[in-house]
Amino acid sequence: MVAVTPETxxxxxxxxxxxxxxxxxxxxxxxxxxxxxxxxPRDWMPEEYRASLVRQMAQHAHSEIxxxxxxxxxxxxxxxxxxxxxxxxxxQDEAGHxxxxxxxxxxxxxxxxxxxxxxxxxKQKYSSIFNYxxxxxxxxxxxxxxxxxxxxxxxxxxxxxxxxxxxRAMVRICKEESFHxxxxxxxxxxxxxxxxxxxxxxxxxxxxxxxxxxxMFGPPDDxxxxxxxxxxxxxxxxxxxxxxxxxxxxxxxxxESLGLTLPDPxxxxxxxxxxxxxxxxxxxxxxxxxKGNGPCNEQRINQRRKAHEEGAWVREAATAYARxxxxxxxxxxx
Ligand code: FAQ
Numbered sequence: 001m002v003a004v005t006p007e008t009x010x011x012x013x014x015x016x017x018x019x020x021x022x023x024x025x026x027x028x029x030x031x032x033x034x035x036x037x038x039x040x041p042r043d044w045m046p047e048e049y050r051a052s053l054v055r056q057m058a059q060h061a062h063s064e065i066x067x068x069x070x071x072x073x074x075x076x077x078x079x080x081x082x083x084x085x086x087x088x089x090x091x092q093d094e095a096g097h098x099x100x101x102x103x104x105x106x107x108x109x110x111x112x113x114x115x116x117x118x119x120x121x122x123k124q125k126y127s128s129i130f131n132y133x134x135x136x137x138x139x140x141x142x143x144x145x146x147x148x149x150x151x152x153x154x155x156x157x158x159x160x161x162x163x164x165x166x167x168r169a170m171v172r173i174c175k176e177e178s179f180h181x182x183x184x185x186x187x188x189x190x191x192x193x194x195x196x197x198x199x200x201x202x203x204x205x206x207x208x209x210x211x212x213x214x215x216m217f218g219p220p221d222d223x224x225x226x227x228x229x230x231x232x233x234x235x236x237x238x239x240x241x242x243x244x245x246x247x248x249x250x251x252x253x254x255x256e257s258l259g260l261t262l263p264d265p266x267x268x269x270x271x272x273x274x275x276x277x278x279x280x281x282x283x284x285x286x287x288x289x290x291k292g293n294g295p296c297n298e299q300r301i302n303q304r305r306k307a308h309e310e311g312a313w314v315r316e317a318a319t320a321y322a323r324x325x326x327x328x329x330x331x332x333x334x
Pocket of ligand 1: 055056059060061063064067068094125126127128129143147148151154155215216217218219223224225226227230240290
């Protein structure tokens with residue numbers, strides 16, 4: 001991989017008169033990616049590659065921190081000290097994931113401040129899944145089992161993403177998500193095997209979270225505008241539909257072990273395909289949630305903006321502390 005120097009410039013910014021050099025850099029970049037070499041922050045990369053990574057990583061980071069809200073809703077009402085401690089640890093982990101991902105995105109020349117501004121102004125997205133409410137304690141289990149389960153299915157392949165800092169951040173994130181998935185499964189199993197009312201609560205949560213979890217993988221392949229290029233650049237390794245199918249195939253036997261059903265009468269094993277068939281997803285609902293019309297979009301973003309405003313004093317104190325101790329006056333990122 002070619003490191004960025006004043007001659008090569010950054011991100012496709014090869015100065016006029018150097019068209020040959022530009023073509024060579026791009027050819028070297030394409031060859032290195034095809035050979036499974038990792039792209040590192042100081043390597044030359046096409047501007048579109050950089051922008052595509054910032055878009056996906058920012059959306060991923062935003063999802064982690066907004067994703068703290070639905071479960072945090074239950075911390076004060078967890079049914080036991082053990083459940084409360086587990087839930088607090090999980091929600092803290094999600095904040096940590098956001099931090100790794102914002103830091104990884106910063107290596108592409110963007111700042112956390114800038115990304116948070118774009119989240120707060122609605123210019124960047126976060127996952128559709130976090131716009132649904134957590135109505136009962138069983139939702140904490142359903143989120144762990146289904147939402148974290150879908151997240152792992154999607155994110156394990158990103159550990160092999162061509163961009164080094166993103167791939168490395170994903171290794172630790174996936175290990176933690178795996179713990180999250182198991183705690184959700186264990187929580188749902190306890191409810192499923194509990195009283196009739198507890199079983200019904202678990203079933204109701206699974207009924208509400210199943211379809212939105214399938215939507216997490218993004219639109220069907222023929223409507224996925226970014227997939228082809230992201231796969232060519234080895235940012236994504238599998239298409240949205242491939243990963244969605246993988247998730248369904250994993251979830252079906254797990255639901256059986258839990259003693260719960262999935263709210264889709266069309267799920268059945270297809271011997272010929274070697275996969276489970278499943279029913280049609282309501283894509284109108286997905287696009288509507290992305291437009292801001294989900295049950296909790298407004299609540300989530302308002303809460304996020306409020307938390308940011310209320311944290312201003314912490315950022316100011318950290319900046320003052322850094323000035324005092326480094327003497328450089330360097331601003332601390334928000
Ligand atoms: N929600 O062309 P594609 C988690 C947008 S983390 C909202 O297929 P792409 C952990 C997409 O951005 C969950 N928007 O896009 C946790 C694009 O719009 P744009 C987040 C969506 O990037 C658990 C447009 O639709 N995970 O859960 C969604 O190739 C529990 C066209 O789509 C990641 O971000 C959606 N579901 O594929 C935390 C993983 N799907 O940007 C707390 C990394 C699509 O042009 C508690 N990201 N869109 O305006 C990815 O793998 C990909 O970005 C996809 C989308 C698969 C999400």
